[in-house]
Amino acid sequence: xxxxKLLLKSPKFLIGFGLxxxxxxTAFIYPAVSTKDPLDMVGFMxxxxxxxxxxxxxxxxxxxxVELIHGMKSSIIIGLFSGLIATAIGITIGLFAGYKGGMVxxxxxxxxxxxxxxxxxxxxxxxxxxIESRSLLTMGLVLGITSWPWTARAVRAQSLSLRNxxxxxxxxxxxxxxxxxxxxxxxxxxxxxIFMAFIIQVASAILSEAGISMLGLGxxxxxxxxxxxxWALLFGAVRSGAWWAFIPPTLVxxxxxxxLYIMNTGMDEVFNPQLRS
Amino acid sequence: xxxxxxxxxxxENLTKVFxxxxxxxxxxxxxxxxxxxxxIVSLVGQSGSGKTTVTRLILRLLKETEGKIIFxxxxxxxxKSEEKKEYWKKVQAIFQDPYASFNIFSPVKKVLLxxxxxxxxxxxxxxxxxxxxxxxxxxxxxxxEVVDKYPFELSGGQRQRIMIARAHLIRPQLLLADExxxxxxANLRSGILELLLSLRDTDGCTIMFVTHDLGxxxxxxxxxxxxxxxxxxxxxxxxxxxxxPEHPYTKQLIKDVPKLSEEWLxx
Ligand SMILES: Nc1ncnc2c1ncn2[C@@H]1O[C@H](COP(=O)(O)OP(=O)(O)OP(=O)(O)O)[C@@H](O)[C@H]1O
Ligand SMILES: [Mg+2]
Numbered sequence: 133x134x135x136x137k138l139l140l141k142s143p144k145f146l147i148g149f150g151l152x153x154x155x156x157x158t159a160f161i162y163p164a165v166s167t168k169d170p171l172d173m174v175g176f177m178x179x180x181x182x183x184x185x186x187x188x189x190x191x192x193x194x195x196x197x198v199e200l201i202h203g204m205k206s207s208i209i210i211g212l213f214s215g216l217i218a219t220a221i222g223i224t225i226g227l228f229a230g231y232k233g234g235m236v237x238x239x240x241x242x243x244x245x246x247x248x249x250x251x252x253x254x255x256x257x258x259x260x261x262x263i264e265s266r267s268l269l270t271m272g273l274v275l276g277i278t279s280w281p282w283t284a285r286a287v288r289a290q291s292l293s294l295r296n297x298x299x300x301x302x303x304x305x306x307x308x309x310x311x312x313x314x315x316x317x318x319x320x321x322x323x324x325x326i327f328m329a330f331i332i333q334v335a336s337a338i339l340s341e342a343g344i345s346m347l348g349l350g351x352x353x354x355x356x357x358x359x360x361x362x363w364a365l366l367f368g369a370v371r372s373g374a375w376w377a378f379i380p381p382t383l384v385x386x387x388x389x390x391x392l393y394i395m396n397t398g399m400d401e402v403f404n405p406q407l408r409s
Numbered sequence: 410x411x412x413x414x415x416x417x418x419x420x421e422n423l424t425k426v427f428x429x430x431x432x433x434x435x436x437x438x439x440x441x442x443x444x445x446x447x448x449i450v451s452l453v454g455q456s457g458s459g460k461t462t463v464t465r466l467i468l469r470l471l472k473e474t475e476g477k478i479i480f481x482x483x484x485x486x487x488x489k490s491e492e493k494k495e496y497w498k499k500v501q502a503i504f505q506d507p508y509a510s511f512n513i514f515s516p517v518k519k520v521l522l523x524x525x526x527x528x529x530x531x532x533x534x535x536x537x538x539x540x541x542x543x544x545x546x547x548x549x550x551x552x553x554e555v556v557d558k559y560p561f562e563l564s565g566g567q568r569q570r571i572m573i574a575r576a577h578l579i580r581p582q583l584l585l586a587d588e589x590x591x592x593x594x595a596n597l598r599s600g601i602l603e604l605l606l607s608l609r610d611t612d613g614c615t616i617m618f619v620t621h622d623l624g625x626x627x628x629x630x631x632x633x634x635x636x637x638x639x640x641x642x643x644x645x646x647x648x649x650x651x652x653x654p655e656h657p658y659t660k661q662l663i664k665d666v667p668k669l670s671e672e673w674l675x676x
Contacts, residue, residue, distance in 0.1 A: 298506055306526055308526065
């Protein structure tokens with residue numbers, strides 16, 4: 133389709149997409165081919181980078197490079213899973229509220245607003261402390277169910293502006309059900325928005341995971357970029373000058389979110405050309 | 410002009426207010442009118458006068474703020490989903506924008522096939538396609554040239570013909586045509602118009618024609634309703650409206666159609 137051709141001409145989209153795919157492949161292929169366990173204590177505390185330990189060791193004497201790649205994988209899984217959940221809830225609520233209007237909209241809008249005004253970190257911390265063992269998927273789930281309101285809002289606005297379109301009226305006059313109309317007449321028109329919202333949700337989930345894990349509320353017994361930072365913080369990596377324990381995970385978080393944001397900007401320029409000055 | 414005196418639809422005190430408080434817009438304000446079976450009437454008014462809102466209210470695509478709609482003697486103001494389907498077998502529409510009337514993601518035959526949903530019909534796929542082809546031929550389109558195309562591959566005129574075919578497939582009692590030619594190239598308008606008006610003869614359909622063009626309304630209709638700022642300020646036979654307008658707004662409209670005022674006011 134011509135949209136895809138246009139996207140492939142956007143340097144921002146290409147850079148973001150290329151970078152993300154590269155990170156994704158690294159995160160998933162390396163752990164599949166290397167048998168190294170990121171939790172193995174293979175050296176002493178804070179050994180600087182060397183030919184044996186590319187990025188040195190952390191406070192437990194674990195290989196930072198191995199941890200980094202596994203952490204990247206965990207963070208991406210949490211991000212994608214949370215993004216999927218947030219997007220699924222957000223579009224369902226947003227599409228319904230916008231298309232139905234009236235009471236349905238008022239109720240759904242109130243729910244959305246309640247979720248919007250409660251600081252997500254508060255909910256996150258409450259939920260996380262009440263779950264004993266936190267797997268990657270529970271983390272993703274928790275982040276997903278606290279971050280959908282943003283998508284719901286954006287989708288609601290779009291759906292509201294589409295509901296009085298003539299093709300929607302024609303579909304109604306053909307006797308189509310509400311569900312059919314939402315899925316066939318409204319959703320395809322906002323697919324690009326949905327995809328863009330998904331990308332932003334993934335990026336913000338990765339950032340939130342890092343934040344929460346730094347507070348020590350991250351996934352249990354699993355390395356993520358956030359837990360690496362948490363350990364570095366807890367065991368005085370900064371004070372000891374062990375930059376290799378905290379700079380690499382910070383950089384990787386920045387790289388992943390940068391790749392997603394720039395992909396989003398590229399898509400935005402392609403889908404909303406009027407915004408380009 | 411074949412028509413009898415049986416009333417097909419009547420609206421009473423129909424009112425629609427959008428929004429509330431300071432931002433409230435009274436799009437339609439206590440209008441009353443009645444249309445007889447077999448008539449062609451025009452609803453004439455400038456942009457923003459509330460014509461489309463009236464159309465959508467009659468179609469029950471929009472909830473009224475106040476008032477009643479009586480169709481074939483039955484109050485249809487509060488009909489619900491299944492009754493609406495019954496209603497839409499009898500009351501249909503063609504809209505102004507032949508581009509926006511199509512879902513850009515579906516091939517053209519989809520919008521025609523979907524009309525069968527109204528009928529819980531036992532037609533086989535083959536029979537449906539045959540009916541669609543015949544109907545497309547009746548609006549002077551070659552079925553094989555359009556059915557599998559996507560809307561963006563067709564011209565505005567072709568699209569509007571497909572919308573007429575859609576109405577023809579449903580064979581409604583009442584067809585609301587909301588500015589069906591205003592976005593069509595001028596040289597194609599009369600063709601589309603003729604096709605539309607022919608539905609009265611082929612399907613026995615009553616037509617409410619919505620337009621901002623008084624000249625066009627005079628040309629196509631038996632009676633004209635003049636709408637201004639949400640109200641119907643004058644109604645009468647097409648001749649009476651043009652030759653003996655009473656309301657100042659109608660007089661103003663006639664002045665704005667130079668040819669009409671020359672041809673009809675002087676004769
Ligand atoms: N869904 C809506 N929500 C809010 N206001 C609306 C809505 N639809 C119409 N209006 C307002 O109602 C008034 C009448 O609009 P309407 O579309 O019925 O006019 P119209 O006579 O069909 O105009 P046009 O010739 O431009 O199609 C306008 O002021 C319009 O802004
Ligand atoms: Mg209109």
